[in-house]
Amino acid sequence: xxxxxxxxxxxxxxxxxxxxxxxxxxxxxxxxxxxxxxxxxxxxxxxxxxxxxxxxxxxxxxxxxxxxxxxxxxxxxxxxxxxxxxxxxxxxxxxxxxxxxxxxxxxxxxxxxxxxxxxxxxxxxxxxxxxxxxxxxxxxxxxxxxxxxxxxxxxxxxxxxxxxxxxxxxxxxxxxxxxxxxxxxxxxxx
Amino acid sequence: xxxxxxxxxxxxxxxxxxxxxxxxxxxxxxxxxxxxxxxxxxxxxxxxxxxxxxxxxxxxxxxxxxxxxxxxxxxxxxxxxxxxxxxxxxxxxxxxxxxxxxxxxxxxxxxxxxxxxxxxxxxxxxxxxxxxxxxxxxxxxxxxxxxxxxxxxxxxxxxxxxxxxxxxxxxxxxxxxxxxxxxxxxxxxxxxxxxxxxxxxxxxxxxxxxxxxxxxxxxxxxxxxxxxxxxxxxxxxxxxxxxxxxxxxxxxxxxxxxxxxxxxxxxxxxxxxxxxxxxxxxxxxxxxxxxxxxxxxxxxxxxxxxxxxxxxxxxxxxxxxxxxxxxxxxxxxxxxxxxxxxxxxxxxxxxxxxxxx
Numbered sequence: 001x002x003x004x005x006x007x008x009x010x011x012x013x014x015x016x017x018x019x020x021x022x023x024x025x026x027x028x029x030x031x032x033x034x035x036x037x038x039x040x041x042x043x044x045x046x047x048x049x050x051x052x053x054x055x056x057x058x059x060x061x062x063x064x065x066x067x068x069x070x071x072x073x074x075x076x077x078x079x080x081x082x083x084x085x086x087x088x089x090x091x092x093x094x095x096x097x098x099x100x101x102x103x104x105x106x107x108x109x110x111x112x113x114x115x116x117x118x119x120x121x122x123x124x125x126x127x128x129x130x131x132x133x134x135x136x137x138x139x140x141x142x143x144x145x146x147x148x149x150x151x152x153x154x155x156x157x158x159x160x161x162x163x164x165x166x167x168x169x170x171x172x173x174x175x176x177x178x179x180x181x182x183x184x185x186x187x188x189x190x
Numbered sequence: 191x192x193x194x195x196x197x198x199x200x201x202x203x204x205x206x207x208x209x210x211x212x213x214x215x216x217x218x219x220x221x222x223x224x225x226x227x228x229x230x231x232x233x234x235x236x237x238x239x240x241x242x243x244x245x246x247x248x249x250x251x252x253x254x255x256x257x258x259x260x261x262x263x264x265x266x267x268x269x270x271x272x273x274x275x276x277x278x279x280x281x282x283x284x285x286x287x288x289x290x291x292x293x294x295x296x297x298x299x300x301x302x303x304x305x306x307x308x309x310x311x312x313x314x315x316x317x318x319x320x321x322x323x324x325x326x327x328x329x330x331x332x333x334x335x336x337x338x339x340x341x342x343x344x345x346x347x348x349x350x351x352x353x354x355x356x357x358x359x360x361x362x363x364x365x366x367x368x369x370x371x372x373x374x375x376x377x378x379x380x381x382x383x384x385x386x387x388x389x390x391x392x393x394x395x396x397x398x399x400x401x402x403x404x405x406x407x408x409x410x411x412x413x414x415x416x417x418x419x420x421x422x423x424x425x426x427x428x429x430x431x432x433x434x435x436x437x438x439x440x441x442x443x444x445x446x447x448x449x450x451x452x453x454x455x456x457x458x459x460x461x462x463x464x465x466x467x468x469x470x471x472x473x474x475x476x477x478x479x480x481x482x483x484x485x486x487x488x489x490x491x492x493x494x495x496x497x498x499x500x501x502x503x504x505x506x507x508x509x510x511x512x513x514x515x516x517x518x519x520x521x522x523x524x525x526x527x528x529x530x531x532x533x534x535x536x537x538x539x540x541x542x543x544x545x546x547x
Contacts (some may be wrong), residue, residue, distance in 0.1 A: 055323035063330025074341045
């Protein structure tokens with residue numbers, strides 16, 4: 001009873017956060033609403049019994065990734081955005097799309113009784129069960145994903161590092177052409 | 191146990207733990223002032239109460255009665271929310287920390303419900319099997335308080351402080367989390383209670399089987415260093431480096447709002463010290479000298495408190511001994527030294543555990 005009430009409460013918080021994300025005109029407020037969505041999703045996972053997934057959701061998404069979002073917004077100093085009426089395509093295609101999608105989901109849920117349901121707290125979500133799945137049954141996909149992520153990290157490092165930084169890996173090494181120019185300008189000014 | 195009893199007992203436990211935590215926070219400030227004074231050959235607070243012991247209360251009263259300035263240039267909703275976020279997450283993270291073993295409370299009765307007979311509790315608000323992850327998750331959310339304070343203050347010192355704090359906390363959280371993996375591998379569980387239970391007993395009749403003496407010495411030092419950076423303490427207190435940033439992220443805060451950041455910092459220190467005690471120093475395990483049943487019940491808590499106190503003292507000692515790092519040194523140290531060492535420790539521990547199994 002209490003679990004169900006909490007489940008519904010966090011579901012409502014999640015939807016409210018998602019709506020607020022769209023309504024807010026300031027990027028920081030939108031990012032904060034996204035954090036609320038992530039955190040309430042974690043609470044939903046927890047109530048369903050998937051404790052490990054809930055903890056990882058908070059640590060990775062709400063804790064680390066959203067902080068990076070926030071830092072980026074802060075560094076760009078993005079201000080309030082102008083409110084527009086929105087694009088006509090979005091209105092013409094989006095509203096019917098949402099209605100059709102909602103009807104489809106509802107119809108499937110009502111007419112397909114063989115889909116089964118899950119009771120609150122019924123999922124085997126403790127770390128041991130997850131680890132068994134990841135390292136026994138899905139070992140290959142898991143490892144392939146980790147290689148993919150590694151490639152992405154290396155790509156990000158290459159993209160982010162400026163060419164002169166690659167040419168001169170140690171800060172104490174010989175200065176680049178550009179830096180020499182800057183030093184010369186500084187000397188001329190003083 | 192009916193749901194009403196459960197809620198009532200939980201509220202009592204939470205109130206007790208929060209009360210203890212806030213008292214510990216207040217007296218950590220006193221300890222900091224007193225120890226720093228003695229390191230610098232001064233007396234520190236002596237006027238309010240014996241040894242200045244009532245100084246924290248005087249400070250609290252002063253903070254409450256100070257004028258609460260709100261600068262016109264701040265972004266008000268987040269400016270007000272930031273200290274609240276900082277304090278809430280700092281206090282919440284204590285909820286899964288066990289302070290001691292099972293204690294028998296004796297017969298209790300709540301309202302008109304039947305007597306439960308002899309009733310006992312673990313000295314812990316709740317024991318969850320992912321306790322360690324919950325602490326890590328909540329501390330990682332604590333970054334928002336600092337980051338938002340820096341941004342919403344709308345001043346350059348505060349913004350720089352907030353940015354530094356968030357970058358530093360994210361960087362060191364990686365090595366902090368990885369340094370704990372070795373301990374988790376040894377205990378085979380993420381529950382803080384199981385981890386402590388795995389450290390009972392002694393080697394050769396006198397060395398306790400604490401993780402620090404049990405192959406995790408390197409992990410302990412990685413954790414300790416990362417924890418200092420995570421709580422923004424010297425030598426890693428760049429977010430509030432007074433010589434460059436005035437006061438960093440809380441430059442624009444005054445009165446109780448400033449005090450809330452202060453409380454959050456010290457509450458985080460207490461939590462980090464508790465985690466270090468539980469994971470590396472065997473939690474409440476320690477020699478039981480006296481055989482009387484009452485002392486048997488009390489000694490584990492005493493041991494736990496002594497170990498936490500040791501870490502708090504170490505915090506202060508380090509702060510008043512070491513100078514501050516430069517920011518590039520801080521980042522290089524975190525990513526180029528601590529992270530590889532933590533990874534090496536994981537590989538080593540995994541090999542040892544696999545070899546034993």
